[in-house]
Amino acid sequence: MEVQMRRRGRRYRFGPLLCLFSLSLRSVSGVWPFPQSFSSSPERFSLQPDAFSFTYGPESAAGTGTGAGCSVLDEAFVRYFRLIFPDYFHKQRPSLRPAPDSSFTLVVSVDQDECDGYPTQDSSERYNLSVTVGGGALNAESVWGALRGLESFSQLVYQDHSGTYYINKTVIEDFPRFPFRGILLDTSRHYLPLHAILQTLDGMAYSKFNVFHWHIVDDPSFPYQSRTFPDLSSKGAYHPFTHIYTQTDVRKVIAHARLRGIRVLPEFDSPGHTSSWGKGQPDLLTPCYSGSSPNGRFGPVNPSLSSTFQFMSTLFKEVSLVFPDSFIHLGGDEVDFTCWKSNPDVVAFMKKMGFGTDFTKLEAFYMESIVNITTALNRTAIVWQDVFDYHEKRGLLSVVEVWRSSCYLCKMRRATRAGLRVILAAPWYLDLPGPTHHWTPFYNVRPLNFKGQSEWRAVSNTCLITHIIT
Amino acid sequence: MEVQMRRRGRRYRFGPLLCLFSLSLRSVSGVWPFPQSFSSSPERFSLQPDAFSFTYGPESAAGTGTGAGCSVLDEAFVRYFRLIFPDYFHKQRPSLRPAPDSSFTLVVSVDQDECDGYPTQDSSERYNLSVTVGGGALNAESVWGALRGLESFSQLVYQDHSGTYYINKTVIEDFPRFPFRGILLDTSRHYLPLHAILQTLDGMAYSKFNVFHWHIVDDPSFPYQSRTFPDLSSKGAYHPFTHIYTQTDVRKVIAHARLRGIRVLPEFDSPGHTSSWGKGQPDLLTPCYSGSSPNGRFGPVNPSLSSTFQFMSTLFKEVSLVFPDSFIHLGGDEVDFTCWKSNPDVVAFMKKMGFGTDFTKLEAFYMESIVNITTALNRTAIVWQDVFDYHEKRGLLSVVEVWRSSCYLCKMRRATRAGLRVILAAPWYLDLPGPTHHWTPFYNVRPLNFKGQSEWRAVSNTCLITHIIT
Secondary structure, eight states: OHHHHHHHHHHGGGGGGOOOOOSSOOOOOSSSSOOSEEEEEEEEEEEOGGGEEEEEOTTOSSOOBTOOOOHHHHHHHHHHHHHHSTTTTTSOOOSSOOOGGGOEEEEEEESSOOTTSOOOTTOOOOEEEEEETTEEEEEESSHHHHHHHHHHHHHHOEEOTTOOEEEEEEEEEEOOSOSOEEEEEETTTSOOOHHHHHHHHHHHHHTTOOEEEEEOOOSSOOOBOOSSOTHHHHHHSSSTTTSOBOHHHHHHHHHHHHHTTOEEEEEEEESSSOHHHHHHSTTSEEEEEETTEEEEEEEEEOTTOHHHHHHHHHHHHHHHHHOOOSEEEEEOOOOOOHHHHHOHHHHHHHHHHTOTTOHHHHHHHHHHHHHHHHHHTTOEEEEEHHHHHHOSOGGGOOEEEEOOOTTHHHHHHHHHHTTOEEEEOGGGOTTSHHHHHOOHHHHTOOTTOSTTGGGOSOEEEEEOOOOOOO | OHHHHHHHHHHGGGGGGOOOOOSSOOOOOSSSSOOSEEEEEEEEEEEOGGGEEEEEOTTOSSOOTTOOOOHHHHHHHHHHHHHHSTTTTTSOOOSSOOOGGGOEEEEEEESSOOTTSOOOTTOOOOEEEEEETTEEEEEESSHHHHHHHHHHHHHHOEEOTTOOEEEEEEEEEEOOSOSOEEEEEETTTSOOOHHHHHHHHHHHHHTTOOEEEEEOOOSSOOOBOOSSOTHHHHHHSSSTTTSOBOHHHHHHHHHHHHTTTOEEEEEOOOSSSOHHHHHHSTTOEEEEEETTEEEEEEEEEOTTOHHHHHHHHHHHHHHHHHOOOSEEEEEOOOOOOHHHHHOHHHHHHHHHHTOTTOHHHHHHHHHHHHHHHHHHTTOEEEEEHHHHHHOSOGGGOOEEEEOOOTTHHHHHHHHHHTTOEEEEOGGGOTTSHHHHHOOHHHHTOOTTOSTTGGGOSOEEEEEOOOOOOO
C-alpha cells in the first residue's frame, strides 16, 4: 500500500487525464497495469541510492557494460533514477560511502538496437524482469519493451516509515494485450500549453499508454503553425502568437513522446470540423446559400473544387514530414450536408459526378481522395466510424475508430468482419459526466465481447477525451 | 524609467550571471546595450495587445506577409509577444474588439534566409528599426540581426500607471562593436541543471550576448555524457544519472541557443584540469611517481602515449558531430609539470623527442597535436593564453583567450601583433570578490586601449565566470 500511495502522490497529478484500466481485475500489486505474469516473494532487499545503478547487459544490442550510447535508455536511466529515489536530493545524506554489499544493479538487455528510431505499431513491448538479491535483470526485444520494464521496476520500489527504499524479490513476464493504447487530447476546443502536453505524456508512460492521439485542430481553433500555410494559425488560432504550436513545439512533443515509447498520431479532421481552417484559407470551405445567394456562413470543406485537393495534398505532405508516425488520422466524422445541399456549385458537381442526391457519395468521394493523398505519402489512414458507415469502397479503408456509444460492439463486429482494423474509443470518453464520476464502467469494458471476434485482424483500443479544461 | 524597472523586475532574474557592460557611458534609454544610433521623440503611440502583430515584409527572404516558415523568427514572435505584453493573460479583458485604428504591426524583413542554420562568427547582427504611428519596420541582413532588433523593440515598450502599453516614435541603427560576446558557465565545479542553463541563455538574449562558452568539464566532474566514452560521465560525474548532461540535454541547449542567436562553444580543457577524465578513461592521465614507484596520484593527460591521441581524436570527432559551432575551445591553461617530471616514461619520451628538460616543449607538442586533430575536423581551435605564452610554433594558433588579470592589455597587444585573434576575459570574472561587488570596473574596461591595436585582426571580448553557485 505504501507503494501505491507514494506513487499516487508523486506521479498521478493528472489523474483525470489518465484512463487507468486493467482488463481483468486481480489482487492489488505494485505494478500497473497488472503484468501478464507476476510473482513476488515477501523477501525484500534494501536499495541505497548511492549504491544503485542501471547498466547495459553484455549481450545487449543497445549498449554494453556501464556504457551509454542508446539515447532512449540513457535518458530513461536518468528519469527513472529520479522517480525511484524522489527524495534523494532533498535529504541530508551521510557522507560515508555505502557498504560494498549494498550495491544493486539493474542489468538491461535488448535484442534490437532501435535507440534512434521511433516506436511503431509493430514494436514489441514485451519484457521480462527478475529482481533478486543484489540486482535485477530486465530483458526485452526492443528498447520500447525495456521502457515498460523500467516503469514496472520503478513501481516495485517502496519506502518504509524510516525512508529506506526496498524492493521485493519478483519475477515479471509482461506484454500488452493490445498494440495501440491511446490518449486523445483535443487542443482545438481548449488550447493546451506545451508543458501540459508534455506532462500528459509523462502520465501516459506511467500507465504504459503508447499513442498520443493529437486532435490538434477542429472547428474552434487551428493552433498548428503550418510552414506552408501559416495563415491557418495566424488567422485560425485563438491567438496568432500565444495560442499556437510552433514547429519547435511539435518537435518537442514528438521527441518527448519518443523517449517514453509513445507514438504521436496527428489528426487533421475533415471535411467537417473545419470552421477554423476557413479563416486562413480562402475558398476551402463551402459557402452556404440562402436561396440563390451566399448567406455569409460556411460549411464543410468544399469537395467540388480541385484547389481543395491541391491544398490538402500540400498540407498533408508537410504533415507527413513533420510527424514521423506511419499512421495519420483523417477524421471524417459528423459531416452536416445542409450547406453542401444549399450550394449550387456543389449540387452541379454532384450531378456531374453522377451522385444523384446522395450526399454520402460526395462525402465518400472526398474521403477517398484524402485517403489516396496520404497513402501516396506512405501513411496509413485512420478514420472515424462515420466513414465506414457511408463508404462504399471499403477496400480503401484500413483502420476505423469507433466513437459512438450506441452498440459500439455491433460496430466493432461489422468493421472487423469487413477486414478492417478497429480502434475502440466509445466507452472511454472522460468528458462525459457519467463515466467521469464513476470509474467502474471504464473497467468493465470488454472490447472483444462480440460475436465473430476471432475474425478481427488487430483490434486495438484507445481512450478518448474530447474536452480538457485547462 | 518605467521601462527600465519593468524590465528589471521581469527579465533580469539572473542579474549576477549577466555582464551588463556598455563600452561607452551615455544617457539612460530604454534599449540595452545602447544602440550605435538612437533617436526617439516624446510622441508616443499606445499598443493594444489584441491589435498588435508581427509580420514578414514583402521582400523578406525569410517569409512573406503574415506568413511563417522561418523557424527562428516564428519562435521569436511568440516569445516577444509574451515579453512585450507580460500581463496579457492575467488581466480581465473586455470582450470588445479593439478599434481598427489601434492596430500596430511590426514588419520584419531580412535579406538572407538563414532560418534553419546556426549563427556563426561571421553572422551579421546589424539591424535598423523605426517606429512610427500604426507600425514599425525592422530590417536586418540576417535573422540574427532581426533577433537583436526584436529585443530592442521589446525594450521600447512600457506601461503607464493605468497599465496601457506605449511605445515612442523611435529610429535605431545598430550593430555590435564586437562579433564575439560571450558568457562562460562552468558546469564541472558546480553542476547546473538544464533549466538554469536555458534561463541563462534567455538572460543572454536580453543583453544581446551571442556566445555561450560551455566550460562543460574540468577537474571536479565530467558531466558530459559521451556516446563513445560513456564511462567518462558514469564514473567522472558527481552522479552518473542525476548530474550529467545527456545527448538530449545538449541538443536542447543548442536548439534553445540557436533560436536566440547564440552560439554554443564547447570547451574540453586539457591536458590540465582533467582529474575527472581519469576516472572513466584508464591510462589517460599521467601516473605521478614518488621516487621510483607510482604514488597513486595522477597528473595531466599523458602526452607520451599514442593511445592518448587516439582517445582525443575519437572524443573530438564526437564533439564535432554534437556541437555545430565551427569553433572549439581546447583549454590548455595552468598545466603543472610536477607529475610529468616525476614520471620515468614521460621523461624518456622527452629525451626521445629532444625536448631536453623544457616541459613547455612537451606541453606545446601536446597542444599542437590536439589542435591538429580539431583542425582536421574542420574546427577552429581556441586556447587559453598560456598556450600562446609557451608555444613556439605560433602559426598553428588561431584564437587566444586572455584570462590572467596582470597586464591583460600587454597580452592583447602581443597576441594581436602575432596575428592572432583574441578573446578578452580577464577583466570580467564575476566570481572574484572585488568586481562582483563593484560594477564600475566592468564598465571601465577599454579592450582596445593598447599600442598598435590597429594591427588586430578581430579583437573580441567575453565575460568569464568560473564559479556559479547553484
